[in-house]
Amino acid sequence: MLGNNVSSDLIGRLRSASRLVQSSGAPMTGFQAKLERFESLAAECELIATRMDGSKRELYLRLGERYRDRVNDLRALIASFDIAA
Incomplete structure (x- = not known):
């Protein structure tokens, strides 16, 4: 499953970039x-999923879920900077 590796990689790169920003x-x-x-x-993705059926619907729902996970990761990261500042 991609989620953990992609998420970890994204968070690691964002944290590195954030040190430069700070x-x-x-x-x-x-x-x-x-x-x-x-x-x-x-x-x-969620909108497209409502217009699809079968495997395409599931694909777009999963893709939308992954983007929502990235949104949550970024929100947590941004919140951590607000606390640290």
Whole structure:
């Protein structure tokens, strides 16, 4: 299953990037933009799933779920920076 490896890799890369952001004093707009993009992709997948049937419906539902997982990961990451700041 992809979820854990992809999630771990994404979180690791975002944490590395966040150290650079924090040290440079740059705004975290990049993380917010990624969050909004993942939210949009999840919503699109869920909408497409309502128009499909069978295996295609399941595919889009799973894809939407993965994007929702990334949204939750990013929200947690952003919240951790708000607490640390």
